[in-house]
Amino acid sequence: MNVDWQGAGDIQAIFGTLIDKELNCTVEERDRLSIPISNALIEKFARLGLYKYNLPAVWGGQEVGYAQWGRVLEKLGYLSADLSFPFLISVRMSFISFLIAVGREDINSEYLVHLIEGKTGGAFAYTEDADAFSFVSRAVPAADGKTYTVNAVKKIVTGGETANYFLLFVHGDIADMQVFLVHADDPGVVVTPSVMHGCRSTGIACLTLTDVRLDKQRLLLATDGLSFAQRYFLNCRRSLQTTLFLGRARAVIETTVAYLQNTVRYDQQLIDMQHVQACIGEMYMALESSRTLVHYSLERQVRQESDLYWDAVASMAKYQAVEDVNKIALQALNLTGGWGYTESSGIGRAHRDFTALVAGADPQEKLKVDMGIRMVHDLDMMSRRSSKKES
Amino acid sequence: MKIKLSGNLARFVNYKKELQLEGEGIQTVGDALHALVVSYPVLKDIIFDKDRNVKKGYLISLNGEKVDAAAQVSKGGEGDCLDVFTAIAGG
Numbered sequence: 001m002n003v004d005w006q007g008a009g010d011i012q013a014i015f016g017t018l019i020d021k022e023l024n025c026t027v028e029e030r031d032r033l034s035i036p037i038s039n040a041l042i043e044k045f046a047r048l049g050l051y052k053y054n055l056p057a058v059w060g061g062q063e064v065g066y067a068q069w070g071r072v073l074e075k076l077g078y079l080s081a082d083l084s085f086p087f088l089i090s091v092r093m094s095f096i097s098f099l100i101a102v103g104r105e106d107i108n109s110e111y112l113v114h115l116i117e118g119k120t121g122g123a124f125a126y127t128e129d130a131d132a133f134s135f136v137s138r139a140v141p142a143a144d145g146k147t148y149t150v151n152a153v154k155k156i157v158t159g160g161e162t163a164n165y166f167l168l169f170v171h172g173d174i175a176d177m178q179v180f181l182v183h184a185d186d187p188g189v190v191v192t193p194s195v196m197h198g199c200r201s202t203g204i205a206c207l208t209l210t211d212v213r214l215d216k217q218r219l220l221l222a223t224d225g226l227s228f229a230q231r232y233f234l235n236c237r238r239s240l241q242t243t244l245f246l247g248r249a250r251a252v253i254e255t256t257v258a259y260l261q262n263t264v265r266y267d268q269q270l271i272d273m274q275h276v277q278a279c280i281g282e283m284y285m286a287l288e289s290s291r292t293l294v295h296y297s298l299e300r301q302v303r304q305e306s307d308l309y310w311d312a313v314a315s316m317a318k319y320q321a322v323e324d325v326n327k328i329a330l331q332a333l334n335l336t337g338g339w340g341y342t343e344s345s346g347i348g349r350a351h352r353d354f355t356a357l358v359a360g361a362d363p364q365e366k367l368k369v370d371m372g373i374r375m376v377h378d379l380d381m382m383s384r385r386s387s388k389k390e391s
Numbered sequence: 392m393k394i395k396l397s398g399n400l401a402r403f404v405n406y407k408k409e410l411q412l413e414g415e416g417i418q419t420v421g422d423a424l425h426a427l428v429v430s431y432p433v434l435k436d437i438i439f440d441k442d443r444n445v446k447k448g449y450l451i452s453l454n455g456e457k458v459d460a461a462a463q464v465s466k467g468g469e470g471d472c473l474d475v476f477t478a479i480a481g482g
Contacts, residue, residue: 126482133399133437174436223441226479227448234482309448310478362480370478373398377450377476384455384472391470 001079001254008075008247014048019079027082027201028343034195036161036203037088039121045089046118054093056100059116066236067298069093070243074291077247081346083353084201086244091159091202094237095122098167101232102220107181111165123163124233125154125182125207132177132226137170139178139214146216150180152209158360161193161203167220168209169229177225181218188212198352230309238361239297239314242321245357246291249325252350253283256332259339276335283331286324293317312374318357319367325354392417392468394427398477400449403434417468420453421445421460424475438475450476 003012012019022041029035054069055061064072076086096115099107099122114120128135137152152170160166166182184191190208221228257280260271270276297317300306306314329351333340340347358364394410396403404410410427417423424445428435440446445460452474453462464471 124482131399132479132481133402175433176436176441224446224448227446229482230448230479234480237482238480307450309450310480315480361482366480370480374476374478377397377474381452381455381457381474384452384474386455388454 001251003079005078005250005254006071006075006247008078011072011075012079015045015050015076016079018044018048019076019085023085024081027346027349030082030201031084031349032343034193034200036193037082037085037201039118039162039164042089042092042121043118046116050089051093051096051116051118054097055116059100059112065302066240067295067302070240070295070298073240074243074247077244078251079247081251081349082201083244083248083350083356084199086247087199087241087356088159088202090237090241090244091123092118092121094233095124095165095167098124098232099220101228102179104220106217107220111181115165120164121159121162122165122167123157123159125152125157125160125166125168126229126233127154127156129155132229133175135169135171135177137168137209139170139172139180139219141173141216148180148214148216148219150182150209150212150214152207152212154207156194156359157191157205157207158202160191160205160207163191163203166207167233168207169225172222176223177221177229178219178223179221179225179228180214181220182207182209182212182214186212186214197355198349199356202356227309234361235306235308235310235314236301238311239294239301239317239321241360242290242294242318242325242357243298245325245354246287246294246321248350248353249287249328252328252332252347253280253287255346256280256283256335256340259336259345263339270335279331279335283328286327290317290321290324293320310370310374312371315367315370318361319364319371322354322357322364325357326351329354392423392464393472394423395472395474396476397474399479400434400437400475400477403437404431412468414468417464419460420451420458420462420464420473423464423468423473424460448477448479450474452476 003009052061053064053072073086139148139150168180168182172178188210192206194204196204263270294317297314332347392412414426
């Protein structure tokens with residue numbers, strides 16, 4: 001591995017020992033048994049400053065912004081053979097950022113310090129078997145308005161198994177989304193671990209709330225929670241979360257080339273065969289094309305050029321990254337055959353892990369629909385402007 | 392005035408491509424949207440928050456120009472076309 005790739009040496013210098021000893025050496029067993037990455041391990045990384053990059057200065061951070069934070073996650077994905085780790089870190093960090101964006105001093109003083117120290121962790125309880133307008137999870141206020149009774153089923157909560165807190169998105173008494181802060185140990189809360197196809201150590205879980213009584217202080221957003229979710233969870237993370245997968249895809253390419261350099265068929269190293277070289281070239285182009293689009297998308301976010309609520313470039317960056325990392329993993333398997341298929345090569349696991357990106361932040365076909373209707377809408381608006389000018 | 396709801400909102404108006412709004416007292420885009428929810432009450436909590444402000448996630452255009460709820464419409468909305476669009480992707 002070339003730790004200077006994209007300057008990954010700076011991350012290696014700070015976190016390398018932890019990554020090697022506590023993640024890379026143990027990844028196979030953890031993945032095989034779907035053991036989630038522990039909060040204790042995350043705390044060790046937090047102590048070394050992993051959360052500081054994207055935190056506001058007022059909370060002791062460097063405020064590097066999404067573009068630089070994306071590059072940190074990309075390097076972590078490159079260095080960590082367990083992709084679940086940077087995936088989980090990105091979720092935990094977004095949880096902290098969401099709470100800060102809510103801007104409640106009482107909440108910040110009660111929760112943020114321990115979250116930033118990595119002593120506790122949070123997860124987003126958003127996804128249901130329904131679109132956002134049809135969520136069945138409900139919060140009903142008591143007559144005196146001091147408490148709420150909440151019933152909810154959230155099927156896929158990344159990082160849910162080890163989360164101490166959840167941001168829960170529910171409909172209120174009307175069809176308006178509200179956001180509550182829920183504790184994992186609130187009476188009536190059940191967290192059920194789910195076994196997934198890839199990224200098995202993120203601790204994906206199903207969260208169920210049955211007649212859970214929450215104090216009104218736990219209601220973070222009383223109205224228009226959907227817009228807030230769009231801005232501070234869904235939209236801003238869409239291209240960000242691809243970065244760590246792109247870093248791992250680069251590692252897969254390097255692993256593949258190393259194998260091909262040491263494997264002889266028909267008295268020739270595989271790497272010297274032109275078809276093999278063409279395949280490597282294709283993987284390289286796929287990676288760098290996606291990286292270009294994803295980092296452009298994140299830089300647009302930093303420059304505040306992107307749509308805060310649904311950005312087409314962020315969505316197409318995510319779409320393209322999914323296509324490309326999965327293509328790279330399959331191509332690596334095609335080139336390395338039985339060796340790549342072994343657990344110890346890491347390529348088979350990457351092939352499974354990369355499919356997690358298909359599922360997160362909407363699958364490919366849904367993104368195509370979103371993109372299509374947006375394009376049609378934009379053309380309609382152009383046409384209307386022309387018609388109005390002519391009249 | 393014509394109103395078109397697209398994206399995820401179309402379902403709330405039974406996927407009608409275009410709605411016609413007659414409005415004597417309509418002076419702003421916000422007025423038009425309030426008039427719309429009289430005909431389609433299910434939209435009230437979809438479009439407006441609890442303080443009766445238009446929710447932030449919508450892309451609203453008047454005659455193709457991006458506007459906010461305070462934008463002025465033509466007298467009675469005559470000849471105007473209002474588009475309300477949203478795209479929501481999952482988490």
